[in-house]
Amino acid sequence: MRLDLAHIQRWIEPGSRVLDLGCGDGEFLELLREQRQVRGTGLEIDEHKITTAISRGLNIVEQDMDRGLGNFPDRSFDTVVMAHALQAVHYPDRVLEEMLRIGRQCIVTFPNFGHWRCRVHLGTRGRMPVSKFMPYHWYDTPNIHFCTVKDFEALCTDKGIRILARDVVGSPAREPLLAGAWPNLFATTAIYHITR
Amino acid sequence: MNPGRDSRSVGLVTPQLARFEEPLLLACGRELSGYELVYETYGELNASRSNAVLVCHALSGHHHAAGYHSEADKKPGWWDECIGPGKPIDTNRFFVVSLNNLGGCHGSTGPRSINPATGRPWGPGFPPLRARDWVHSQARLADRLGIDCWAAVIGGSLGGMQAMRWALEYPGRVRHCVVIAAAMKLSAQNLAFNEVARQAILSDPNFAEGHYLERETTPAQGLALARMVGHITYLSDDAMANKFGRDLRTGTLDRGSESDVEFQVQSYLRYQGSQFSESFDANTYILMTRALDYFDLAREYDHDPVAAFRHSRCSFLVISFSTDWRFSPARSREIVDALIAADKPVTYTEIKADEGHDAFLMPIPRYLDVFRAYMKRVGDDH
Numbered sequence: 197m198r199l200d201l202a203h204i205q206r207w208i209e210p211g212s213r214v215l216d217l218g219c220g221d222g223e224f225l226e227l228l229r230e231q232r233q234v235r236g237t238g239l240e241i242d243e244h245k246i247t248t249a250i251s252r253g254l255n256i257v258e259q260d261m262d263r264g265l266g267n268f269p270d271r272s273f274d275t276v277v278m279a280h281a282l283q284a285v286h287y288p289d290r291v292l293e294e295m296l297r298i299g300r301q302c303i304v305t306f307p308n309f310g311h312w313r314c315r316v317h318l319g320t321r322g323r324m325p326v327s328k329f330m331p332y333h334w335y336d337t338p339n340i341h342f343c344t345v346k347d348f349e350a351l352c353t354d355k356g357i358r359i360l361a362r363d364v365v366g367s368p369a370r371e372p373l374l375a376g377a378w379p380n381l382f383a384t385t386a387i388y389h390i391t392r
Numbered sequence: 393m394n395p396g397r398d399s400r401s402v403g404l405v406t407p408q409l410a411r412f413e414e415p416l417l418l419a420c421g422r423e424l425s426g427y428e429l430v431y432e433t434y435g436e437l438n439a440s441r442s443n444a445v446l447v448c449h450a451l452s453g454h455h456h457a458a459g460y461h462s463e464a465d466k467k468p469g470w471w472d473e474c475i476g477p478g479k480p481i482d483t484n485r486f487f488v489v490s491l492n493n494l495g496g497c498h499g500s501t502g503p504r505s506i507n508p509a510t511g512r513p514w515g516p517g518f519p520p521l522r523a524r525d526w527v528h529s530q531a532r533l534a535d536r537l538g539i540d541c542w543a544a545v546i547g548g549s550l551g552g553m554q555a556m557r558w559a560l561e562y563p564g565r566v567r568h569c570v571v572i573a574a575a576m577k578l579s580a581q582n583l584a585f586n587e588v589a590r591q592a593i594l595s596d597p598n599f600a601e602g603h604y605l606e607r608e609t610t611p612a613q614g615l616a617l618a619r620m621v622g623h624i625t626y627l628s629d630d631a632m633a634n635k636f637g638r639d640l641r642t643g644t645l646d647r648g649s650e651s652d653v654e655f656q657v658q659s660y661l662r663y664q665g666s667q668f669s670e671s672f673d674a675n676t677y678i679l680m681t682r683a684l685d686y687f688d689l690a691r692e693y694d695h696d697p698v699a700a701f702r703h704s705r706c707s708f709l710v711i712s713f714s715t716d717w718r719f720s721p722a723r724s725r726e727i728v729d730a731l732i733a734a735d736k737p738v739t740y741t742e743i744k745a746d747e748g749h750d751a752f753l754m755p756i757p758r759y760l761d762v763f764r765a766y767m768k769r770v771g772d773d774h
Contacts, residue, residue, distance in 0.1 A: 235737075246762070248765075250739055250766050253772065255739050256739050257728060257738065258741045267725075267728075267733075268732060272735065
């Protein structure tokens with residue numbers, strides 16, 4: 197279980213309706229079904245992950261978020277989750293707006309490009325960072341809209357999005373305190389619980 | 393293929409006949425005093441009778457969906473790719489029921505049957521049917537077999553429409569509904585193709601206004617033409633290009649020669665048409681295409697598919713194929729969107745396939761994987 201997913205769980209009410217955008221192979225929805233008895237639906241476009249998720253007995257809709265979410269009615273889910281996909285969509289701001297329309301509350305996680313390693317990588321080598329967590333090159337990465345913790349919070353302010361809670365995952369593990377104190381420098385993954 | 397040696401086949405199967413004496417009130421207002429349904433079953437019904445799966449056939453289908461009728465049989469049933477031990481509809485787990493629809497021409501009561509009131513074949517006088525009539529007649533077969541609730545009702549194309557109708561007419565008797573390459577209603581273009589097919593039959597002099605059985609003729613030409621038109625719409629442009637291209641079967645287009653030229657695709661279509669005209673009944677074809685035309689899932693729900701689906705209590709699997717232009721992915725997405733808006737559990741995939749509408753009958757790896765994965769859930773879920 198990815199650390200960010202373990203963090204998210206506690207914000208999900210038992211028995212609620214959850215829409216997971218970019219649900220992958222359904223690992224998280226399966227966990228939520230078992231631990232939180234949620235009624236879940238996942239959106240995914242990767243063929244193999246869809247098949248795995250279906251074999252887990254999950255409801256999966258093959259749909260590309262970049263082509264809109266207009267088929268989901270207003271307030272049709274209690275929580276809309278998007279884990280590590282914000283940076284991969286064409287219009288992150290529009291997807292956020294749609295999430296907040298569909299769900300009463302939303303949970304978003306993304307890799308923090310403001311992490312000190314990224315800064316050092318770019319600052320000292322002058323090259324786009326490539327690491328264990330961001331293993332792609334600039335030209336083949338699906339991550340086309342990297343942002344930092346500060347960037348995201350600025351967007352929330354602009355859009356009138358309320359941040360209910362913020363959590364961070366630091367790296368290495370000895371940095372949780374640092375990540376809590378200076379998230380924009382020390383968080384590898386930022387986790388936001390938001391609403392409108 | 394020797395049926396006895398193929399461990400992935402259900403092997404030899406024998407059709408069975410169920411006779412129903414209780415009159416069936418039809419959507420058209422007429423009553424069928426009694427009727428017969430021919431059906432096959434594969435696999436074993438479990439003790440709790442919870443593993444039964446109903447397979448609904450498409451326009452020209454029938455009850456023989458899997459296995460072989462004899463050792464000499466060269467071709468298995470029409471959906472043998474999907475039904476059998478270890479196949480998506482796994483007969484090691486499920487008890488599969490496949491029947492010929494009422495109005496069909498493969499053994500169930502239809503236009504070729506004798507009308508008890510006249511002692512002559514029904515012919516064109518057979519009552520027009522709707523998908524709901526099929527569903528009601530199938531429900532009686534379920535009663536007869538002791539099946540209170542289907543683990544799944546499954547169908548492709550017109551069969552998918554029946555599956556959806558099942559979910560609305562008998563919400564308590566369907567746990568899962570699998571809708572493949574279908575639509576909530578036909579488009580104008582689809583209606584148009586069906587009309588061309590019917591006109592081909594109606595304008596054949598041997599059709600004799602539907603009384604060809606009594607005249608001992610058969611409108612083979614019209615039926616073949618109807619099938620040829622239909623067949624074109626079941627394939628994609630790419631599929632036809634890959635299969636036939638502009639290849640010539642006979643003759644040459646070289647300068648200086650005046651030979652008769654026949655393209656491969658011409659010969660193929662004619663072959664399909666003539667095969668079909670030998671095995672299918674013209675009145676049944678007209679009846680089935682009309683049932684297809686008249687189907688409109690939400691008509692009686694104020695034309696609101698969301699309101700319609702609110703009546704269902706099952707989970708849905710919806711599958712479409714990328715190059716299917718007869719029942720395009722957009723039609724399937726309409727089903728999915730209505731189910732989402734009705735807050736019903738739905739799984740949807742669009743399978744990339746070159747084969748057009750016919751893809752639902754083909755062993756396309758991702759299609760079979762998705763189907764198998766979902767059926768695993770159906771099997772686990774009782």
